[in-house]
Amino acid sequence: MNHALGIALFLHLLSVAVWVGGMVFALFCLRPALEDLSPQLRLPLWEAVHKRFFNWIGVAVIVILLTGGYMLMVFGGAGAPWQLNAMAALGSIMMLLFGHIIFVAFPAIRRAVQAQRWPDGARAVVTVRRLVMFNLVLGVLTIGIAVSGRGF
Ligand code: HEM
Incomplete structure (x- = not known):
């Protein structure tokens, strides 16, 4: 493997770890720990944590796209093994x-917190939770398919 490919794969996997690991933390550690708090405490904290978390994921997404796109080109683009295209x-x-989470669902939470409309905020949090859960399932599936391409 040449240097550029090695660095691209390293950054790709590091970003995948931040994204997928972050989703596991948010869903299975942070959420249950906040469950017993009142909406007045829980929603502003949820918003403050996720604002930072989404910035990290935003960077990870850009790195995954750039490194993945570069590696895919090197491996033949559309002619690359089906696992890479999948x-x-x-x-x-x-x-x-x-994108839907940060541009549609998260702003709804932010507006609800600013207006102190706690029931609306709680509903929007459930929407984000479902979308993140779906993304986590897709992420695990993607890792499985990516690794199966090695053909051991
Ligand atoms: C635009 C999106 C993406 C593109 C174009 C892309 C492309 C690639 C390419 C070309 C490789 C190198 C494969 C090899 O070394 O044989 C790779 C590796 C990998 N990618 Fe992606 N990727 C993308 C998104 C993702 C996502 C979202 C995940 C997981 C959530 C992921 C997980 C992995 C893993 C685990 C590997 C290592 C596979 C291995 O070397 O066995 N990728 N990716």
Whole structure:
């Protein structure tokens, strides 16, 4: 493997770890820990944590796209093994869902917190949770397909 490919794969996997690991943390560690708090405490905290988390994922998504696109080109683009094209397709769906979260669902939470409309905020949080859960399933599937391309 040449240097550029090695660096691209390293950054690709690092970003995947941040994204997928972050979703596991948010869903299975942060969410249950916040569950017993009142909406007045929980929603502003949720918003503050996710604002930072989404910035990290935003960077990870850009790195995954650039490094994945570069590696896919090197491996033959559309003529690359189907697993790589499946990864690109699933990765693109994950990115569209992430876009929907940050441009539609998250602003709804922010507006609800600012206006102190707690029931609206709680509903919007459930929407984001479902989308993140779906993205986590897609992420795990994508990792499985990516690794199966090695053909051991
Ligand atoms: C636009 C999206 C993406 C493109 C174009 C892309 C493309 C690629 C390419 C070309 C490789 C190198 C494969 C090899 O070394 O044989 C790779 C590796 C990998 N990618 Fe992606 N990828 C994308 C998104 C994702 C996402 C969203 C995930 C997981 C959530 C992911 C997980 C992996 C893993 C685990 C590997 C290592 C596979 C291995 O070396 O066995 N990729 N990706």
